[in-house]
Amino acid sequence: MLSTQSADIVRATLPVVGAHLDEITSRFYSTMFSERPELLDGLFNRGNQANGEQRRALAGSIAGFASALLANPDERPDALLARIAHKHAAVAVTDDQYVIVHKYLFGAIADVLGDAATPEVIAAWDEVYWLMGGALIALEARLYAEKNADNGRTWREWTIVDRREETPDVFSLVLRPSDGGPLPEARPGQYVSVLHRMPDGIRQIRQYSISGGDEHTRRITIKRVRGTEHTPEGEMSALLYATAKAGDTLTVSAPFGDVVLTDSDRPLVFATAGIGCTPIVGMLNYLAATGATRRILALHADRSRAEHALWQETSTLIARLPHAQYVVWYEEGDGGLPGQMDLTGLEIPADAEVYLCGPLPFMREIRAQFLAAGVPAKDIHYEVFGPDLWLPAD
Known part of the structure; x- marks a missing residue:
């Protein structure tokens, strides 16, 4: 070359x-x-x-x-x-x-x-x-x-038909195409971009995973990024948290993303932390809707049950899947295993495909644990929200 x-x-x-x-x-x-x-x-x-x-x-x-x-x-x-x-x-x-x-x-x-x-x-x-x-x-x-689009023309107006409060900082928006047309095809695990005008007039773009939906709607689940002493508030997430409501319209792209559920019978292991649960919930919705019988081990870590977005829905989906197990860790220890995710003592299914999503430090640590447990690197897939700072080392 x-x-x-x-x-x-x-x-x-x-x-x-x-x-x-x-x-x-x-x-x-x-x-x-x-x-x-x-x-x-x-x-x-x-x-x-x-x-x-x-x-x-x-x-x-x-x-x-x-x-x-x-x-x-x-x-x-x-x-x-x-x-x-x-x-x-x-x-x-x-x-x-x-x-x-x-x-x-x-x-x-x-x-x-x-x-x-x-x-x-x-x-x-x-x-x-x-x-x-x-x-x-x-x-x-x-x-x-x-996507039947020409050189980037994938944008479309969508109407917010419902807003759901998931945790104090996480909310879901249920969207429907404003033109009444069909939904663009989406694969389980993909995300869409939202193009929105900021208060200063500049338009910004952010990506949000498709966490659910039905034949007429798509759902995205968004965490408001709070500012700290060292980091600024999330510009888009804070604006949508404060203003997005049913009846509003958003400019949304077609679905994209290369970390998608494979069509096979191999066992699945999902390991997520925080708002990283969203693409996996989208995958679980698909698996439950299609009557999947694959062996599934779903692992999640969060600060507390109160801050664990979509946990009730995830538990319900796991219960619908005949060979699925759900294990959670909470730093505050209320309702799950205490502390941070630890694979010690867990039986990782042989020949499993592993999907990771969460903060980069979490994914580095848990990926190392999967490798130590004998999972080949080629079978560990990960999704990153934002620029992929991990690509050169992967």
């Missing part, structure tokens, strides 16, 4: 480029948004820009893709590309935006590396960029075609 000459240059320069990637991506975003501020309106998440997560995710994906090309020159890193493509399609990235990103990214590379950014070095990394960009454009085109 990567020419021999470019591969030699990329291999030689990867350490210096990697060492400066944070500075390069910081310069890239700063310059691009300074000259193209309209990109912050309805495309880039300014919360992730402020906390640096988007910058770190971009740096990690570039380094990860380049390293994969060098390690396996005849293979394309499809797992990395698929995750990025779904994230891009969910926010309606278009082909022309790859040209814009290229301009500012390579301007930042030249500025930061200075004399080290020779024409040969720039040409080699340009080849890396367009191998990655071209593959993503093709994957995203396929995703859009599956």
Whole structure:
């Protein structure tokens, strides 16, 4: 895939480029948004820009893709590309935006590396960029075609038909297409994007897992992110918590996401924490509705029963599944096992497929426990809310 000459240059320069990637991506975003501020309106998440997560995710994906090309020159890193493509399609990235990103990214590379950014070095990394960009454009085109959309035109108006309070900070919105048309196809575990105008007039996008629904509606479940001394309040979640009500309309994308339930008879293990339960509840709804007989071990950790969103529904779904078991941990110990999730003493079904969702530190820890229990890495799937900072290490 990567020419021999470019591969030699990329291999030689990867350490210096990697060492400066944070500075390069910081310069890239700063310059691009300074000259193209309209990109912050309805495309880039300014919360992730402020906390640096988007910058770190971009740096990690570039380094990860380049390293994969060098390690396996005849293979394309499809797992990395698929995750990025779904994230891009969910926010309606278009082909022309790859040209814009290229301009500012390579301007930042030249500025930061200075004399080290020779024409040969720039040409080699340009080849890396367009191998990655071209593959993503093709994957995203396929995703859009599956949704009968043209280059990102997946947005649609939906009406809130019900709002349900799940916990003091978690609420569900039941949505129906405002045009009365059919629901777009969704696979269990996928998410949708919500495009909403903020009080200052700028539109922002956030992703929410599909936690349930029926033949006419879809349900998303949202946790209000409270601000702390060190972190800001969640911009979208706080606004929807305060204002969203039945009768309102929301602009919502088609469903996307590559972490979906497989069609097989293999046992399933779900391990979630906090609001990470939402895609798994969507999967459990599907399994119960289709009369699944797979062996299921559902594990969840939370602060307390009062803060455990959808726990009653989850318990009911587990009871409907003939070979399902539900184990919960609560830090406050009220109604579940005390403390944090611990696989010690649990029987992990042989040949199980494992799905993780929750805060990144939780997923790192519990993934390590599954690996220690003998579950192959290829059978452990995970979903991340926001930029995937874990991709390079996966």
